Amino acid sequence: MSKIEMTKKHLITCSVIVVLVIISSLNIFSTTPVFPAKHIAYTPSNLLFSKPADDAGEAFSFANEALPVNDKKVDFKLKKSIAKHRYKTVQSNVLHAKADKMFPIIEPILKAYGIPEDFKFVPLVESGLCEGTSPKGARGVWQFMPGTARSYGLKVGHGKDERLNLRKSTIAACKYIKELYGEFNSWTLAAAAYNNGSIKLERAINKQNEDNYFRMTLNRETGSYVYKLIAMKEIINNPAKYGYKNFYSYLQKPLPFLVAYN
Structure with missing residues (x-):
């Protein structure tokens, strides 16, 4: 060739x-x-509530505002807070008994002021539904400081302290919470501000350029505050699930032996 x-x-x-x-x-x-689904990262604009692995199928919420999805830090803090309030940890049914008496008074007032019902758990976290005085001077189930109490219409001084009046102090709390919501446009942040004060929270938001409570770095008490509210809501609404057996529940009929005892 x-x-x-x-x-x-x-x-x-x-x-x-x-x-x-x-x-x-x-x-x-x-x-x-x-591509395999695991390589696709998609975050919907309306985030759903995260669900800890051991509570799959359970939805946790506060005032219908969402936790970041699949955030390990959020899941850990929530599970830790719930664990702290289990019966085997606190060994007490007092909160359930007091909630049974006080929630029927608190709930309609919250509703009248347009405040989400979940805020009824604030007194449980703030004071354990006790009426004692904190070292800083806060008093009553809503733990009002004297100056703040007067600002929202409560009489404090000269032998009178309306912070101890459940109805009047709840009305004052509603006014305060509604004002906080107007400032932060978030019920979750309003709850955090109730604990830490609006000035400190606003500074933290500006400094971190972040207005999602669950993504913010706050002081220890405020950083765990909303988690405590969610945990308290879960414990009160599902007492038997967390080891509370001899309890009152405004959501359920009293246990037979409690009726017989009374």
């Missing part, structure tokens, strides 16, 4: 290979690639 014929054959072979490569490339780029 002559050199000219060999060259022509070689060129034809190369041309065929090039055409095949081009066709193959066209097929590849005309096909939409499919």
Whole structure:
């Protein structure tokens, strides 16, 4: 075979290979690639509540505002807070008994002021539904400081302290909470501000350029505050699940032996 014929054959072979490569490339780029779901990161704008692994199927919430999805730090703090309030940890049914008496008074007042019902758990976290005075001077189930109490219409001083009046102090709390919501446009942040004060919370928001409570770095007490509210809500609404057996529950009928005892 002559050199000219060999060259022509070689060129034809190369041309065929090039055409095949081009066709193959066209097929590849005309096909939409499919990746395993685990490689696709999608975060919906309306975040759903995260669910700890051991509570799959359970939804946790506060005033219908959402926790970041699949956030290990959030899940850990929530589970830790719930664990702290289990019966085997606190060994007490007092909160259930007091909630049974006080919630029917607190709930309609919250509703009248347009405050989410979940705020009824604030007194449980703030004071354990006790009426004692804190070292800083806060008093009553809503733990009002004297100056704040007067600002929202409560009489404090001269032998009178309306912070101890459940109805009046709840009305004052509603006014304060509604004002906080108007400032932060978030019930979760309103709850945090109730604990820490609006000035300190606003500073933290500006400094961190972040207004999602669950993504903020706050002091220890305020940083765990909303988690405590959610935990208290879970414990009060599902007492038997967390080891509380001899309890009152405004959501359920009293246990038979409690009726007999009374």
